[in-house]
Amino acid sequence: MFAAVSDPPTRVRVIPLQPGLGALDYLAPMPLAPGDIVVVPLGPRDIIGVVWEADAVPAREIADGRLRAVARRVDAPSVAAPLRKLIGWVADYYLAAPGAVLRMALPSPTALEPAALVAVFRATGVVPEWTTAAREKAFAALAGVEGSVAELARAAGVSDGVIRGLIAAGAIERVEVAASATFAPPDPAHAPPVLEAAQAEAAAALADAARAGGFRPFLLEGVTGSGKTEVYFEAVAAALAAGGQALVLLPEIALTAPFLARFEARFGAAPAVWHSDLKSTERRRTWRAVAGGEARVVVGARSALFLPFRELKLIVVDEAHEPSFKQEDGVPYHGRDAAVMRARFEDCPVVLATATPALETRALVEAGRYAHLVLPARFGGASMPVVKAIDLRRYPPPRGKWLSAPLVGAVEETLGRGEQVLLFLNRRGYAPLTLCRTCGERIGCPDCSTWLVEHRLLGRLICHHCGHVVPTPPACPECGGVGTLAACGPGVERVAEEAARLWPRARIGIATSDTIGGPARAVAFMSAVSAGEIDIVVGTQLMAKGHDFPMLTLVGVVDADLGLAGGDLRAAERSFQQIAQAGGRAGRTAERSGRVLLQTYQPDAPVMRALVRGQAGAFHAAEAAARKEAGMPPYGRLAALVVSDTDAPRAEAAARALGVSAPRGGGIVTMGPAPAPLSMLRGRYRWRLLVQARRSADLQGAVRAWLAGVKLPSSVRVGVDVDPYSFL
Numbered sequence: 001m002f003a004a005v006s007d008p009p010t011r012v013r014v015i016p017l018q019p020g021l022g023a024l025d026y027l028a029p030m031p032l033a034p035g036d037i038v039v040v041p042l043g044p045r046d047i048i049g050v051v052w053e054a055d056a057v058p059a060r061e062i063a064d065g066r067l068r069a070v071a072r073r074v075d076a077p078s079v080a081a082p083l084r085k086l087i088g089w090v091a092d093y094y095l096a097a098p099g100a101v102l103r104m105a106l107p108s109p110t111a112l113e114p115a116a117l118v119a120v121f122r123a124t125g126v127v128p129e130w131t132t133a134a135r136e137k138a139f140a141a142l143a144g145v146e147g148s149v150a151e152l153a154r155a156a157g158v159s160d161g162v163i164r165g166l167i168a169a170g171a172i173e174r175v176e177v178a179a180s181a182t183f184a185p186p187d188p189a190h191a192p193p194v195l196e197a198a199q200a201e202a203a204a205a206l207a208d209a210a211r212a213g214g215f216r217p218f219l220l221e222g223v224t225g226s227g228k229t230e231v232y233f234e235a236v237a238a239a240l241a242a243g244g245q246a247l248v249l250l251p252e253i254a255l256t257a258p259f260l261a262r263f264e265a266r267f268g269a270a271p272a273v274w275h276s277d278l279k280s281t282e283r284r285r286t287w288r289a290v291a292g293g294e295a296r297v298v299v300g301a302r303s304a305l306f307l308p309f310r311e312l313k314l315i316v317v318d319e320a321h322e323p324s325f326k327q328e329d330g331v332p333y334h335g336r337d338a339a340v341m342r343a344r345f346e347d348c349p350v351v352l353a354t355a356t357p358a359l360e361t362r363a364l365v366e367a368g369r370y371a372h373l374v375l376p377a378r379f380g381g382a383s384m385p386v387v388k389a390i391d392l393r394r395y396p397p398p399r400g401k402w403l404s405a406p407l408v409g410a411v412e413e414t415l416g417r418g419e420q421v422l423l424f425l426n427r428r429g430y431a432p433l434t435l436c437r438t439c440g441e442r443i444g445c446p447d448c449s450t451w452l453v454e455h456r457l458l459g460r461l462i463c464h465h466c467g468h469v470v471p472t473p474p475a476c477p478e479c480g481g482v483g484t485l486a487a488c489g490p491g492v493e494r495v496a497e498e499a500a501r502l503w504p505r506a507r508i509g510i511a512t513s514d515t516i517g518g519p520a521r522a523v524a525f526m527s528a529v530s531a532g533e534i535d536i537v538v539g540t541q542l543m544a545k546g547h548d549f550p551m552l553t554l555v556g557v558v559d560a561d562l563g564l565a566g567g568d569l570r571a572a573e574r575s576f577q578q579i580a581q582a583g584g585r586a587g588r589t590a591e592r593s594g595r596v597l598l599q600t601y602q603p604d605a606p607v608m609r610a611l612v613r614g615q616a617g618a619f620h621a622a623e624a625a626a627r628k629e630a631g632m633p634p635y636g637r638l639a640a641l642v643v644s645d646t647d648a649p650r651a652e653a654a655a656r657a658l659g660v661s662a663p664r665g666g667g668i669v670t671m672g673p674a675p676a677p678l679s680m681l682r683g684r685y686r687w688r689l690l691v692q693a694r695r696s697a698d699l700q701g702a703v704r705a706w707l708a709g710v711k712l713p714s715s716v717r718v719g720v721d722v723d724p725y726s727f728l
């Protein structure tokens with residue numbers, strides 16, 4: 001397999017950190033082992049790579065005489081075998097280049113170097129002699145913040161120039177800080193809760209598994225507020241007590257200060273945190289501390305799965321049903337599934353915690369592959385909210401309004417009792433479509449086949465697919481008509497406007513990624529809600545998770561039908577999960593019970609009936625039966641291919657060429673090519689092919705062979721998505 005020490009130099013296989021490039025062989029002038037991080041020459045440049053088992057990845061044939069030599073070994077912890085296996089699995093399963101997957105496992109090259117000190121900038125407290133609005137803003141925002149110039153500028157919402165001006169004025173200074181900060185160890189015995197019987201039973205099962213080690217997947221299912229977090233914290237405690245590290249994955253939006261505060265209250269120290277917004281210094285520190293074992297618990301977004309743990313003894317995936325665990329750009333992997341694989345390679349238990357398990361997970365429980373732990377009731381005797389549907393055919397809202405009379409009445413009662421309301425609508429902005437009443441023009445995105453969404457608070461029209469932004473035009477861009485543009489349909493801003501007209505004295509807060517994007521603003525908003533400073537929250541799914549607001553007793557789902565439109569494979573299942581989660585915000589204490597009102601034009605749809613009657617089991621059984629019948633996931637498998645080009649005929653020709661040799665037979669069928677529902681995105685024309693396979697068929701092998709056999713123009717891109725979640 002591999003000779004570690006070498007004289008004369010041996011050949012080593014290296015995966016360069018270069019997406020789109022496979023493994024390459026080099027000469028090793030120094031002793032090297034798989035997992036070592038190295039610098040290798042590639043063309044005129046030096047790049048980072050990782051030494052790999054030669055029998056685990058194929059490489060291009062290069063004759064001995066033409067091999068170049070590894071430049072040096074980087075003084076950083078090697079990529080350990082379980083993580084290498086995960087990287088290999090992700091590359092194989094999702095048909096991705098190993099280099100692209102490897103990039104997710106290594107921080108930026110500079111962070112690999114063992115710099116003892118790094119330079120950061122921070123406020124000195126010195127007030128500059130003269131000031132401007134931008135300087136004032138930066139000054140106010142930056143107390144206690146440190147980072148690079150660009151990071152400070154971003155945190156304060158000012159330009160780099162403003163920060164440089166403040167440095168020149170002495171208000172911000174450059175300091176050198178230790179690259180490796182200390183991570184206080186969480187104490188498993190710090191403040192354990194007294195668990196209720198069902199909680200204690202589930203916690204014991206998980207803690208035993210964490211102590212014993214060995215790969216064991218669990219589904220921890222319990223309604224919102226049943227204490228799933230408390231329960232898996234006991235498993236974290238057991239992993240810590242056994243000398244291990246633990247990883248808790250959360251959807252990015254749930255990674256908020258309240259969760260971290262709760263962790264700290266239980267364990268007496270904060271966990272290490274990992275998400276896409278970390279500053280480069282924090283990224284380097286955390287990565288090194290995880291590799292060195294000083295960081296004992298990491299709470300992170302899905303990317304934390306690729307951290308270099310050295311003694312991982314537990315993985316938890318909280319809100320495991322969340323579709324956002326699926327990465328949609330770059331390497332399209334599913335964080336939940338990759339978490340289970342990492343646990344398998346680390347030989348440790350993995351816990352999927354959720355109130356609304358995905359059908360994929362339920363099927364694995366039924367097949368006996370996952371152990372099932374259930375928390376049947378809310379903690380402390382709190383009752384579940386009462387769910388009722390409002391039939392919009394009987395109670396249509398007035399024209400141009402979105403709240404029906406029964407919902408308006410319920411809001412009034414709730415406000416009258418001094419309690420809080422959440423109006424849930426999973427759509428950002430003011431209106432999803434702007435239409436000219438004179439000429440019929442609908443304002444679309446120039447680069448995508450979609451309409452621009454009006455964001456009135458920003459005075460802009462925005463494409464939610466590519467981010468294209470224009471100021472809201474004063475007149476119709478087509479016919480020039482003034483005052484003829486009309487907003488069609490509701491977004492949260494519009495519902496907030498309606499609520500403000502109905503209840504002028506109520507304090508209304510909008511909660512979307514536009515208004516409370518970024519952890520700091522989210523925390524401020526959530527504490528304002530907790531403190532009772534807001535009466536009505538109008539929010540998207542950003543509001544649907546994790547926060548406890550004891551005074552919030554009414555959840556109005558403004559458009560319960562929204563998720564059913566478009567009709568992809570998981571539309572009904574997702575609607576169920578989303579509405580159940582949003583409803584879970586209502587009345588989470590024993591003293592006050594909550595209610596959930598669903599505005600719908602389809603009160604008889606199976607999802608609505610399941611939500612109203614609390615018959616999740618029957619609904620999922622029916623969904624599962626339909627999927628089984630159609631050979632759809634989790635009973636069959638899918639791979640989606642999107643063929644795109646900036647030139648429409650070329651995109652179509654490429655899609656048709658692929659269609660001709662598409663895999664068929666042996667339990668595999670290919671549907672399409674057909675224009676993708678989003679037929680243009682970012683200026684590229686898109687066609688789709690969908691490969692459906694029996695579980696027993698070799699889906700990846702068939703797709704790999706297929707793509708290898710078709711030569712396409714270099715401008716054509718083929719995106720492959722195994723187990724797709726988005727069908728646009």
Ligand code: ADP
Nearest residue numbers: 193194195196223224225226227228229230379
């Ligand atoms: P879930 O994760 O299932 O939504 P949580 O773990 O967040 O539930 O628990 C809901 C609320 O009940 C939280 O405020 C939590 O602190 C509290 N809670 C749950 N179990 C206990 C317990 N055994 N002792 C004290 N508080 C508890």
Ligand code: ZN
Nearest residue numbers: 445448463466
């Ligand atoms: Zn666009």
